[in-house]
Amino acid sequence: MPKSIKIAVIQMNASPSSIEERLMRAENFVVQCVQNGAQLVVLPEVFNTGYEYSDKNYLQAETFDGLTTTWMKKIASYYHVHLAGSFLRREQDNIFNTMLLVSPSGHQWHYDKNYPWIWERAYFQKGTNTTVADTELGKIGFLICWDVAHPNLWQKYSGKVELIIVSSCPPKALDLALVFPNGERIMSKNAGSHVQRIKSTSDKTFGEYLRRQASYLGVPVAHATSTGTFTSLIPKPRLSLAVLSLIYPPLRKYRAQFNHAHMEAGYFNETYIAESSGAILQSVEPDTEGFAISEVTLSDSPLQPKGKQPPFGIPNFIYLFDTVANIILASEYKKKTQRYFSKQAHL
Numbered sequence: 001m002p003k004s005i006k007i008a009v010i011q012m013n014a015s016p017s018s019i020e021e022r023l024m025r026a027e028n029f030v031v032q033c034v035q036n037g038a039q040l041v042v043l044p045e046v047f048n049t050g051y052e053y054s055d056k057n058y059l060q061a062e063t064f065d066g067l068t069t070t071w072m073k074k075i076a077s078y079y080h081v082h083l084a085g086s087f088l089r090r091e092q093d094n095i096f097n098t099m100l101l102v103s104p105s106g107h108q109w110h111y112d113k114n115y116p117w118i119w120e121r122a123y124f125q126k127g128t129n130t131t132v133a134d135t136e137l138g139k140i141g142f143l144i145c146w147d148v149a150h151p152n153l154w155q156k157y158s159g160k161v162e163l164i165i166v167s168s169c170p171p172k173a174l175d176l177a178l179v180f181p182n183g184e185r186i187m188s189k190n191a192g193s194h195v196q197r198i199k200s201t202s203d204k205t206f207g208e209y210l211r212r213q214a215s216y217l218g219v220p221v222a223h224a225t226s227t228g229t230f231t232s233l234i235p236k237p238r239l240s241l242a243v244l245s246l247i248y249p250p251l252r253k254y255r256a257q258f259n260h261a262h263m264e265a266g267y268f269n270e271t272y273i274a275e276s277s278g279a280i281l282q283s284v285e286p287d288t289e290g291f292a293i294s295e296v297t298l299s300d301s302p303l304q305p306k307g308k309q310p311p312f313g314i315p316n317f318i319y320l321f322d323t324v325a326n327i328i329l330a331s332e333y334k335k336k337t338q339r340y341f342s343k344q345a346h347l
Contacts, residue, residue: 001300005137007163007222008033008041008293011271011284014169014226016050019060023048023071026085029291034079036293040137042224043085044271045097045145045169053232057123058340061090069100069108076102082137085224086113086144086167088124093341095124095333099142099167101133109133111142115150117170118322121329122235122336130156138162138298141219145170146322149205149312154213158305162298164214166223169267170206171230174199176265178241180257186250201313206270212310215278218303220296222273227287230265236332237261243325 010029012022026047033041045051048068049060062068068087076083082103089098089112097113097120112127130153133140141161145168147153157164178186189199206225214221234240241258245251254261272283273294282292 002297003138003300004295004297005039006037006293006295007220007273008036008038008291009222009224009271009273009284010041010043010047010291011225011227011269011289012044012047013228013289014044014046014051014230014267015228016052016054016056019048019067022050023068027071027075029289030075030079030081030083033291033293034081038081038293040082040165040222041084041291042165042167042222043083044224044226045086045099045167046088047085047167047226048087051169051171051226051230053119053122053235055336055340057088058095058336061088061095061124063090064108069102072100072102073106073108076104077106080104082135084142084165084167093337095337096127097124097144099144099165101135101140101142101165103135107135109135109140109142111144113144113147114153115146115322116326117146118173118325119235119240119329120146121326122332125333126326132157132160139302140165142166144168148210148213149314149319151213151309151312154217155309157217159302161217161219161302163219163296164217164221166210166221168206168223168270169226171265171267173265174202176230176263178251178254179262179264180254181260182257184254186248186254188248198315198318201315202318203268204313206268209313210270211274211278211280213312214274215276216305216307216309218276218299218305220273220275220298222296223270225269225271226267227269227289228267230267231262233262235329239328240325 084101111131141157269286281294
């Protein structure tokens with residue numbers, strides 16, 4: 001017999017600050033969700049640190065004995081709620097972007113992000129598996145941000161889950177500004193009609209396209225994202241911007257400043273709960289912190305998809321660019337983790 005559960009999704013500002021401060025802010029939102037009857041609360045990607053391309057990421061990665069997991073277990077138990085969110089997790093000499101789900105009784109399930117987005121590969125390793133959490137609420141599948149754009153991952157959950165939860169923190173990569181030390185700004189939206197064509201489809205990634213995949217599986221989806229302004233240095237800036245110069249040749253005149261450039265962008269504010277048809281039940285307003293909460297109906301057992309899986313709609317060029325960037329930045333990840341972990345071992 002179908003069952004109903006109440007789900008909440010939280011949208012937080014992603015500007016980096018101390019883990020202690022961000023956990024306190026997250027708890028304030030969780031409390032409000034629980035007061036409104038939430039049985040499951042989903043937090044955004046890297047909710048405990050905020051989102052930035054910085055060497056701090058290597059130092060802030062935690063084990064399952066760390067502050068964030070301890071906090072999540074305490075909150076889930078005290079407020080009697082299932083709690084999910086993503087953080088950078090250290091496992092021996094590797095780092096993963098891990099989505100953790102904790103039950104009130106202390107059971108936990110985790111999923112490692114399979115597809116780091118371009119520069120993210122400098123900070124964590126790829127995951128290789130999917131996860132189905134068999135909870136008292138139902139069978140739940142996990143995805144993190146850019147994972148949603150890979151239909152093969154959705155297919156792996158086919159006939160196995162009754163709900164998908166997603167933690168994301170996606171900067172608007174095709175609507176960013178490159179800011180140089182001399183004060184000049186290069187806007188990606190001015191990079192030509194081909195970029196605008198790509199942007200028009202990519203803008204649907206975390207909205208229409210994501211919901212279409214969940215609808216294909218026949219399951220509701222709960223998606224938590226971040227808000228605010230993304231400001232960050234660029235990993236391997238000279239190489240990164242040299243590659244971008246192939247797409248937008250006017251960048252070449254700034255070559256002398258490449259190493260000191262930074263980027264700014266907004267985030268995709270797509271925090272919502274959608275039913276299995278793809279219709280949005282509740283959502284958080286763009287450019288604000290807050291939460292959305294709604295009752296959803298889950299099937300009494302996982303359904304088999306009907307018909308053909310829909311394509312995702314993003315141009316192949318984006319996947320190719322991301323794959324090449326991941327290959328290049330894997331060496332940066334290896335070099336930096338060896339450096340920082342070696343230092344820690346000798347302290």
